[in-house]
Amino acid sequence: MSDLPTAQHRPITARDGCQDPVLLNDWHVVGYASDFAVGSIYPVRLLERDLIVWRSADGKVHCWEDLCIHRGARLSKGWIKNDQVVCPYHGWQYDHAGRCTLMPAAPDEKPMRKALAFPYAVEERYGFVWVCLGEATDALPPFSEWADERFLKVHSGPYVYDANGYRAVENFIDASHFPFVHAGLNGRMEQPDRLKPYSVEETASGLCSSEVEVFQPVGDARGQPVMAFYTYKTFRPLVAYFSKRTQKADAQGNIVADHSDTFTTLFTVQAIDATHSIVRVCAALDVQPYPAPEKVRERADIIYNQDRDIVETQRPERIPTELRYELHHRTDLMGQRYRSWLRGKGVTYGVI
Numbered sequence: 001m002s003d004l005p006t007a008q009h010r011p012i013t014a015r016d017g018c019q020d021p022v023l024l025n026d027w028h029v030v031g032y033a034s035d036f037a038v039g040s041i042y043p044v045r046l047l048e049r050d051l052i053v054w055r056s057a058d059g060k061v062h063c064w065e066d067l068c069i070h071r072g073a074r075l076s077k078g079w080i081k082n083d084q085v086v087c088p089y090h091g092w093q094y095d096h097a098g099r100c101t102l103m104p105a106a107p108d109e110k111p112m113r114k115a116l117a118f119p120y121a122v123e124e125r126y127g128f129v130w131v132c133l134g135e136a137t138d139a140l141p142p143f144s145e146w147a148d149e150r151f152l153k154v155h156s157g158p159y160v161y162d163a164n165g166y167r168a169v170e171n172f173i174d175a176s177h178f179p180f181v182h183a184g185l186n187g188r189m190e191q192p193d194r195l196k197p198y199s200v201e202e203t204a205s206g207l208c209s210s211e212v213e214v215f216q217p218v219g220d221a222r223g224q225p226v227m228a229f230y231t232y233k234t235f236r237p238l239v240a241y242f243s244k245r246t247q248k249a250d251a252q253g254n255i256v257a258d259h260s261d262t263f264t265t266l267f268t269v270q271a272i273d274a275t276h277s278i279v280r281v282c283a284a285l286d287v288q289p290y291p292a293p294e295k296v297r298e299r300a301d302i303i304y305n306q307d308r309d310i311v312e313t314q315r316p317e318r319i320p321t322e323l324r325y326e327l328h329h330r331t332d333l334m335g336q337r338y339r340s341w342l343r344g345k346g347v348t349y350g351v352i
């Protein structure tokens with residue numbers, strides 16, 4: 001696609017919606033790789049922009065603006081013919097690179113040089129499809145467990161949050177809600193954990209916490225009590241991660257084994273707009289015994305739906321990145337640093 005004049009070739013629809021370069025130049029998950037089959041066109045919405053995703057017969061995934069340059073019809077209402085996208089209005093056909101190859105009303109004419117779709121950069125990795133609407137400034141976030149055979153990988157979601165994407169992320173990196181929102185699973189409402197002080201450092205790949213220790217009566221899909229030690233990271237404004245080291249414990253929270261297991265999660269948010277999001281996660285487990293993937297998904301469904309129910313209630317809906325609008329306690333250090341980090345990056349969309 002490098003021979004296409006992408007920088008100047010902007011759809012008129014790009015004037016609407018998010019204008020924040022930090023987000024436009026970032027990678028965003030728009031679906032699971034398995035969502036996109038050859039032969040169909042899938043509409044997706046990202047940062048108030050309507051896009052299409054389609055997979056050509058060679059297996060490559062393409063993401064374009066949901067717009068035909070001719071008269072602005074939606075390509076998502078069209079279809080695939082001969083491995084090309086057909087616009088539903090006048091039948092113009094576009095090849096993999098987004099070049100118009102046929103104008104049926106003038107089939108003998110070579111389509112004009114400017115008869116192009118509006119393609120965006122796409123990467124398929126970690127079982128997700130990632131899209132960048134601008135000029136990608138960074139590589140995709142890391143997830144080293146993906147290539148590590150010791151880890152069982154399980155995707156779950158999508159979880160549709162009627163909420164701001166950063167609110168979803170701050171909830172993911174917050175440990176003091178466990179005893180209340182996930183009572184009986186990730187904590188005990190009658191005996192909430194006293195959170196010991198922890199630290200957060202800013203690294204080249206984002207924020208990283210020291211271990212946050214909590215007791216979990218049902219720590220994962222194996223269904224047993226564990227002491228859990230969370231290391232939280234924020235890679236991007238809308239991509240976070242934790243690595244949870246666990247040690248077997250008794251029902252009172254006493255560690256009963258020296259061995260540590262590891263449970264990690266890559267947490268991605270597709271910001272549909274400033275107050276609507278789709279969360280998709282990939283867990284990677286190096287635990288003994290391995291639980292059945294369905295059990296991991298069942299548990300994730302419970303946990304993330306509990307999270308969604310509370311996150312949807314938060315006001316203001318757009319996360320405040322100025323700390324004075326809320327009250328921060330030392331136990332919220334990760335969420336506090338996340339706000340300041342967004343502010344430092346110059347994020348303007350979806351925040352107040």
Ligand code: FES
Nearest residue numbers: 068070071087090
């Ligand atoms: S609007 Fe697409 S072919 Fe005319």
Ligand SMILES: [Fe+2]
Nearest residue numbers: 171181182307
């Ligand atoms: Fe939670």
